[in-house]
Amino acid sequence: xxxxxxxxxxxxxxxxxxxxxxxxxxxNHDAMYWYRQDxxxxxxxxxxxQIVNDFQKGDIAEGYSVSREKKESFPLTVTSAQKxxxxxxxxxxxxxxxxxxxxxxxxxxxLTVT
Amino acid sequence: xxxxxxxxxxxxxxxxxISILNCDYTNSMFDYFLWxxxxxxxxxxxxxxxxxxxxxxxxxxxxxxxxxxxxHLSLHIVPSQPGDSxxxxxxxxxxxxxxxxxxxxQVKP
Numbered sequence: 001x002x003x004x005x006x007x008x009x010x011x012x013x014x015x016x017x018x019x020x021x022x023x024x025x026x027x028n029h030d031a032m033y034w035y036r037q038d039x040x041x042x043x044x045x046x047x048x049x050q051i052v053n054d055f056q057k058g059d060i061a062e063g064y065s066v067s068r069e070k071k072e073s074f075p076l077t078v079t080s081a082q083k084x085x086x087x088x089x090x091x092x093x094x095x096x097x098x099x100x101x102x103x104x105x106x107x108x109x110x111l112t113v114t
Numbered sequence: 115x116x117x118x119x120x121x122x123x124x125x126x127x128x129x130x131x132i133s134i135l136n137c138d139y140t141n142s143m144f145d146y147f148l149w150x151x152x153x154x155x156x157x158x159x160x161x162x163x164x165x166x167x168x169x170x171x172x173x174x175x176x177x178x179x180x181x182x183x184x185x186h187l188s189l190h191i192v193p194s195q196p197g198d199s200x201x202x203x204x205x206x207x208x209x210x211x212x213x214x215x216x217x218x219x220q221v222k223p
Binding site for chain 2: 006033040041042043044045048058090091092100102103104105107
């Protein structure tokens, strides 16, 4: 059945290391998104991509990078420049059902940087 | 500057009673609103939405009310069930989704 797969579920890294979070979808959705959840702050948009080979910065893109080489995949790299990388990261996609079609989310990756 | 605010971080209700979750927004031009539900260590799932041309939308036990003059929306769950215990996010669509901070609902048996 279709869905969004984020892996791994838990990720631990040392400070100063880059780390890449995986997001794969088999929903045939064009648009994909990365959000970050911190306690008391809701979900904040990091990057989004409306179509393959194109992506835009969200509200908190500093210290992150993305690529969209395939429709199914939208990996997020958390670089050493990100000052507070420890968080719960959520990937989402949106289908072509129109502007107001809801986002479908993966189950998230919890990143801990020490 | 928070464009979407959920001022109650938590809410506790008894099973069978009504749960009312509130959300305020700042921009009267916002025209589409959504509620998502999130369990721990999982991604949010879409619950219900409402367009600004309506003031109410109902889906089973869930009803969303929109008060455009007050820039306020609310989610009513009745009757509340223990399985409804989760974090609820309101969101507005402005080309992208802007989420509130979330309200943790606990429904006690």
